[in-house]
Amino acid sequence: QVQLQESGPGCVKRQQARSRNCTDSGGSIATYFDDLRWCCEPPGKGVEWMGAIAYSVSTYYSPSFKSPTSISRDTSKNHFTLPLSSVTPEETAVYYCARVDRHDEYDYWGQGTQVTVSS
Numbered sequence: 001q002v003q004l005q006e007s008g009p010g011c012v013k014r015q016q017a018r019s020r021n022c023t024d025s026g027g028s029i030a031t032y033f034d035d036l037r038w039c040c041e042p043p044g045k046g047v048e049w050m051g052a053i054a055y056s057v058s059t060y061y062s063p064s065f066k067s068p069t070s071i072s073r074d075t076s077k078n079h080f081t082l083p084l085s086s087v088t089p090e091e092t093a094v095y096y097c098a099r100v101d102r103h104d105e106y107d108y109w110g111q112g113t114q115v116t117v118s119s
Helices: none
Strands: 004-007 011-013 020-024 035-041 048-053 059-061 072-074 079-082 093-100 106-109 113-118
Touching: 004 093, 020 035, 020 093, 048 079, 079 093
Parallel strands: 011 113
Antiparallel strands: 004 020, 020 079, 035 048, 035 093, 048 059, 072 079, 093 106, 093 113
């Protein structure tokens, strides 16, 4: 059973670089043919997808995603990582990791974790 869980610091200062990890405690990401995505939900807005890593380890991003570092995965640690660099208060949001099946539909979500960027 897939069980995704996000982790990382909840409070971040402006301009800091802080990545977030998503671990599957119920399975192995190395065995998935599905894409693994990161999404965020800013205050008062809907959920927006940010980027994803495919089984082939290729990545793709929303045009609004700005980071010099790519989404990555580490199968030895069974997690994939969202790089956040030079963050601003506008990036305060709940961050979710999720899995997308071959029909491009979300089939598993993490519970989401709040990230607050202070100035």
